[in-house]
Every structure is written in C-alpha cells, then in structure tokens.
Amino acid sequence: MSIEKIVVLEDDAIVRKNLETYLRRRHYDVAAAETIADAQDYLSRDNFDVVFVDVRLPDGDGTDLLKQIQSRPQKPLVVMMTGFGSVESAVDCMKNGAFDYLIKPFSNEQIEVTLRKAEEFTQLLNVNRYLSQETSDSEYDLLGRSPAMENLRQLIRKVARTQATVLIQGESGTGKELVARAIYRESSRSAAPFIRVNCAAIPENLIESEFFGHERGAFTGALNKREGRFELAHGGTILLDEISEVSPSVQAKLLRVLQERELERVGGNRTIKVDVRVIATTNRNLEQSVEKKEFRQDLFFRLSVVPIRVPALRERIEDVPHLAEEFMRRFSRKHGVNVKGLTDGAVNALKNHSWPGNVRELQNVIERAVILCEDSGMLEPDHLGLGSDDQNAPGSDSAGxxxxxxxxxxxxxxxxxxxxxxxxxxxxxxxxxxxxxxxxxxxxxxxxxxxxxxxxxxxxxxxxxx
Ligand SMILES: Nc1ncnc2c1ncn2[C@@H]1O[C@H](COP(=O)(O)OP(=O)(O)OP(=O)(O)O)[C@@H](O)[C@H]1O
Ligand SMILES: [Mg+2]
Structure with a gap:
C-alpha cells in the first residue's frame, strides 16, 4: 500500500464518521478534523498522503486549504468533497491542484475508486523518485583530475545554476551525456524529471509525436492520446541527445518550443505551455552542418546559448590511469573477479593509445581485460589487446x-x-x-x-x- 495516512476534514458529523469508519476498516491511519484550523494542525505535525476536504467549513473555504497544500514540498493528494454538485466548483478544485473530487452524497464504491487511483498515482510518484535517485549513483560521476576536466566541472557548476539552454559538443564516447546529467543534478530542477530523447534512435516518422505527443486518431495506430517527451519533462529538464539527426521539419518545430515554450500535439490544435530546461548534445560539428544547410542556423543559435565542449580523451591523456583504475574496480565487482591493479606496462600501453572511441572505448578495453585477467592478480598489456592503432584501424588492408x-x-x-x-x-x-x-x-x-x-x-x- 503506497498510502498510509489520511486526513478527513468535514464538519458534517455523519459524513465524517462514515468516511472515517470506512477508511479505518481499510486499515488507513485516519485523522479526523472538523475545522480548517484542526486540519492545518495535523498537517503541520506529520506527513499525510491524502486529505479529503469539504468545501464549506465553519472557519472558511476548503479550497483555501487546497491552495495552501499545493505550496508544501511534501504535498498530500487532495480529494475535495462538495455538496453542491456544480461542474464549475469541481473544475475550479481541479484547476487548483485537487487530485479528485466527490459529490455528496457519495457511495463506498466511489471512495474505493478514488483511493485506487490515488494508490496508483502515489506508487508512480515513488517509482519516479526512486529512479531519479538512482541517477545520482556513482556510475554517473564524472571522473578525471586533468585541468581540462577541472575546467569542465567549473563550467558545469556555473551553468547548472542558470536556466540557460546548453549545447554539449564532443566526440563520441567523451561523456556528453554524463555532463548533461551533471548539469541536471546540480541544478534547481534536480528533483523534477530528467527526460532523455535519443534523436538518432527514433525513426524519422515518429520523432514528432515522440517530442510533442499526439491526439487520439492523429494517425493510423494512434488509438489513444499520448503526451510527448516535452510535456513529460514539464518542470524539469529534457536532454535532446544527438540533435544533429533531427529532420528540417522537426527542427522548425523545436525552434518554436525553444522560443515560445509552447507546442501542439500532433493532430491537435490546443496550445500547450511547457516549462522545460533544454540540454542538447551532438558529436557532429553543428557549425559545419549549418554551413551545409543541413541544420537551421536559428536553431543552432538558440541551442548554443552556453556551448560546452567535452575534450577527447587523447587531449587529457593524464586522466587515463585514474579512469582505468576506477573502471577496473567497477568491473572487478561486476564480474566477481579479484584484480589487484595494473602493471606499469599496462599503464604505458593505455597512455600510448590514441582512444578514438574515448572513455567508452577505455571502459570496454578494461572490462574485457578484467574478464581475461581472471584471478591472476594484475592487468598486463596482453589483457588489454591494444595493438598499434594502425593495425586496429578499420579496413587496414585498405589499398584495396x-x-x-x-x-x-x-x-x-x-x-x-x-x-x-x-x-x-x-x-x-x-x-x-x-x-x-x-x-x-x-x-x-x-x-x-x-x-x-x-x-x-x-x-x-x-x-x-x-
Ligand atoms: N569522465 C568520465 N568519468 C566516468 N565515466 C565516463 C566519463 N566520460 C564518459 N564516461 C563513460 O563513458 C561512456 C560514454 O559516455 P557518454 O555516453 O556520456 O558519451 P557521449 O559523449 O554521450 O557519447 P556518444 O556521442 O557516443 O553518445 C559512459 O558509460 C560513461 O559513463
Ligand atoms: Mg551520448
């Protein structure tokens, strides 16, 4: 059960008693209040999951309490109970953040439906909280002590404090996604969602609906309406990974979201406002794509309010031993292998490699080495399997x-x-x-x-x- 504690605020003794009894029978921990002041007192002393609130109360209007609750960090779900079944008052409650409303007199079945919805919703919130905590795991820590990495960290700290759109450029495997996550984690939006969209992985004909959502019947197969990633990221951060892969028509629509912070779902004409911080990454040279007319210049300018370049691993080769050791520890743990360290020969081999695949390549090399090393103790150059770069180059018999x-x-x-x-x-x-x-x-x-x-x-x- 995701819901444990409930406040019932109702001045009508019969309604209050009935609801209280029903909830107790369902094993909820219930606090019953007759006035807003009593309910406020409960709410200030403990964390509650749900509050049932009557609209007309002796010391004021229940919707005022609803509004107050919305500004609390640990806000419970509010179910309004109204005796005057007007559509307007129900709509008004929902607008002010009510989770649901019940029109008096209501049956136990109606309470049951509301509780089930609230349970499901709370469960989703908990999962979401758990997942966003998971992203703060050490595997998302940016490693490296080189001056280049220190500068990068400083820049991340500075931009994280702002709401500016950030464009992260760098070769494949340099850690662009990690930089994006670091900005998110250090920003004021860190408790809100972080939604990543891999623009290269979504087929061209689906990308628009993936970004902006669609209305029911918008295209064949759109059986239900669906929120897009921008809507899901509302209040939080969206990472547009590999932005260079987006087609010109979607580029135009993205530009609008960046400029106006509003969008329409595919097949819909309602304008939806979104409050989203945008971070984009690319491993292609976007300036060149702009010159070649493959990427809109105006979108490029909008995206690169703060450009961040993540240096290639060969430009900070002094980081390699430190990264290699950390990866060695992680993969030893993962594969249950007891590796004690790297020999000097192995460190030299790592430092002499040019790392075209950057940190990702280093990770792969170390993982393989850890597996090959088994329990022999130290990682040797042979375990790394790094030939000279020329031999490794694809198509090395290239004279044809x-x-x-x-x-x-x-x-x-x-x-x-x-x-x-x-x-x-x-x-x-x-x-x-x-x-x-x-x-x-x-x-x-x-x-x-x-x-x-x-x-x-x-x-x-x-x-x-x-
Ligand atoms: N500084 C770093 N410290 C620790 N791990 C790193 C670092 N940089 C990259 N990595 C790891 O290397 C891998 C590749 O990083 P990431 O996915 O962020 O690269 P990318 O630049 O987004 O690559 P691509 O352009 O191919 O998407 C990930 O597993 C990431 O955890
Ligand atoms: Mg990436």
Missing part, C-alpha cells in the same frame, strides 16, 4: 589489393570499411556511424542493403548483421 593482385570494387571496400568500423565499436551502430562520419540512418540503410532487407527502426539492436 586482394592477395591475387586483383582489386576490390569500391562497393566492396565500403562494405568492408563499415564492417571494420562496427567491429571496432563492438557492434555499437551509433558509435560506428560517428567514426565513419555518416548519420545513423545512412549506416542503417547500408546494413539493410547488405542484408537485403528494408530499413527498420531497430536502432537499439547493436549486434553485427550476418
């Missing part, structure tokens, strides 16, 4: 010559190169698209071409195609 002296066709070379990139990125298509400098859609289309199938929206699958 085949053993018998004949030549690969250009198409074959392209295919090999793409597969080489996927292999290097451990099958992660998003990452592979980045190092190939093509959009995730182009990569997906190519892979389906090789498979002889039509493109689907299975971006989350990251396995190599047969």
């Amino acid at each position: 010559a085949v053993g018998d002296g004949s030549f690969h066709t250009l198409a074959e070379l392209e295919k090999r190169h793409i597969f080489g990139a996927l292999e290097r990125c451990k099958g992660n298509r998003t990452h592979a698209a980045k190092i190939l400098d093509v959009s995730i859609r182009t990569l997906r289309n190519k892979l389906h071409e090789y498979n002889g199938t039509s493109p689907k929206s299975d971006e989350t699958k990251s396995t190599l195609p047969e």
Whole structure:
C-alpha cells in the first residue's frame, strides 16, 4: 500500500464518521478534523498522503486549504468533497491542484475508486523518485583530475545554476551525456524529471509525436492520446541527445518550443505551455552542418546559448590511469573477479593509445581485460589487446589489393570499411556511424542493403548483421 495516512476534514458529523469508519476498516491511519484550523494542525505535525476536504467549513473555504497544500514540498493528494454538485466548483478544485473530487452524497464504491487511483498515482510518484535517485549513483560521476576536466566541472557548476539552454559538443564516447546529467543534478530542477530523447534512435516518422505527443486518431495506430517527451519533462529538464539527426521539419518545430515554450500535439490544435530546461548534445560539428544547410542556423543559435565542449580523451591523456583504475574496480565487482591493479606496462600501453572511441572505448578495453585477467592478480598489456592503432584501424588492408593482385570494387571496400568500423565499436551502430562520419540512418540503410532487407527502426539492436 503506497498510502498510509489520511486526513478527513468535514464538519458534517455523519459524513465524517462514515468516511472515517470506512477508511479505518481499510486499515488507513485516519485523522479526523472538523475545522480548517484542526486540519492545518495535523498537517503541520506529520506527513499525510491524502486529505479529503469539504468545501464549506465553519472557519472558511476548503479550497483555501487546497491552495495552501499545493505550496508544501511534501504535498498530500487532495480529494475535495462538495455538496453542491456544480461542474464549475469541481473544475475550479481541479484547476487548483485537487487530485479528485466527490459529490455528496457519495457511495463506498466511489471512495474505493478514488483511493485506487490515488494508490496508483502515489506508487508512480515513488517509482519516479526512486529512479531519479538512482541517477545520482556513482556510475554517473564524472571522473578525471586533468585541468581540462577541472575546467569542465567549473563550467558545469556555473551553468547548472542558470536556466540557460546548453549545447554539449564532443566526440563520441567523451561523456556528453554524463555532463548533461551533471548539469541536471546540480541544478534547481534536480528533483523534477530528467527526460532523455535519443534523436538518432527514433525513426524519422515518429520523432514528432515522440517530442510533442499526439491526439487520439492523429494517425493510423494512434488509438489513444499520448503526451510527448516535452510535456513529460514539464518542470524539469529534457536532454535532446544527438540533435544533429533531427529532420528540417522537426527542427522548425523545436525552434518554436525553444522560443515560445509552447507546442501542439500532433493532430491537435490546443496550445500547450511547457516549462522545460533544454540540454542538447551532438558529436557532429553543428557549425559545419549549418554551413551545409543541413541544420537551421536559428536553431543552432538558440541551442548554443552556453556551448560546452567535452575534450577527447587523447587531449587529457593524464586522466587515463585514474579512469582505468576506477573502471577496473567497477568491473572487478561486476564480474566477481579479484584484480589487484595494473602493471606499469599496462599503464604505458593505455597512455600510448590514441582512444578514438574515448572513455567508452577505455571502459570496454578494461572490462574485457578484467574478464581475461581472471584471478591472476594484475592487468598486463596482453589483457588489454591494444595493438598499434594502425593495425586496429578499420579496413587496414585498405589499398584495396586482394592477395591475387586483383582489386576490390569500391562497393566492396565500403562494405568492408563499415564492417571494420562496427567491429571496432563492438557492434555499437551509433558509435560506428560517428567514426565513419555518416548519420545513423545512412549506416542503417547500408546494413539493410547488405542484408537485403528494408530499413527498420531497430536502432537499439547493436549486434553485427550476418
Ligand atoms: N569522465 C568520465 N568519468 C566516468 N565515466 C565516463 C566519463 N566520460 C564518459 N564516461 C563513460 O563513458 C561512456 C560514454 O559516455 P557518454 O555516453 O556520456 O558519451 P557521449 O559523449 O554521450 O557519447 P556518444 O556521442 O557516443 O553518445 C559512459 O558509460 C560513461 O559513463
Ligand atoms: Mg551520448
């Protein structure tokens, strides 16, 4: 049961007694009050989950208490009870934040329905609170002690205090999402939702409804109305990950949300106001995309009120040993392996690598090494499997010559190169698209071409195609 404590505020003794008895029978902890003053007294002494409030009371209007409750940090759900079943008064209560209302006389079944709704809602709130606490886990901590990382941390602290839109740029795997989460965690919106949208992973025809929601019947398959991510993020922060992948028509609509903080659902004409802090990331050079007319300049300016560049790992190579040790500890714990440390040789090998996949690549290398090392104690260079960068490069037989002296066709070379990139990125298509400098859609289309199938929206699958 998510709800435990309830206040019943009602001056009519019969109604109060009935409700109280019913709730007690359902094992709720009930405090009964006849006046607003009594109810306020209870509310100031304890945390309650639900308050049933009559509208007409001897010492005032129940809606005033409803309004007061809305400004409390730990606000209980308020169910208004009105004897004058006017639609206006019910609408008025809902506008002022009531969770539900009951029109007197009401039956036990009606109370039951309200309680069930309140239970479900409270449960959702609890899950949400739990999930947002989870994001404050240490796995979201930005590691690194280099001057570049210290500067980045300072910048994060400064922008977190503002409501400014932030554009985070940097190569794939540098930690852009982590930076976005750090801004959110340090901001005044940290208790409100953090909603992430991976713009590259959502098929083009669905992205608009994903962002802005849709009304029932807006398109085939829209059986119910649905709130978009911007609405879900209301009061909180939205992360538009890989913003460069958004089509021009959606770019225009995004611009409007950024300028006016309002939107319409797909298939709807009601304007919805949203209060959302926007953070966007990209690993493509957006200035270049603007020059090439692939990305709207006005949207770029709106997004980059505060631009943040996350440095590549090779630009802060002094961070590598520290990151490697921390990842070693995490993966040892995860895989139940007892690894004591890294040998000097291993540290040197890590420092001499150029890390095209940045921190993500380092994480993968260390995870594999921890598994290979088993309980032998120390991570050795052999466990890391870092050849020279040249040998590792995708398509390293790239002159195109085949053993018998004949030549690969250009198409074959392209295919090999793409597969080489996927292999290097451990099958992660998003990452592979980045190092190939093509959009995730182009990569997906190519892979389906090789498979002889039509493109689907299975971006989350990251396995190599047969
Ligand atoms: N400074 C850091 N400290 C600890 N972990 C990090 C750091 N930077 C990145 N990581 C880890 O590396 C991985 C990649 O980070 P993240 O997803 O934030 O990168 P990204 O820049 O958003 O990459 P992409 O452009 O591919 O989406 C994550 O698992 C993240 O936890
Ligand atoms: Mg990312």
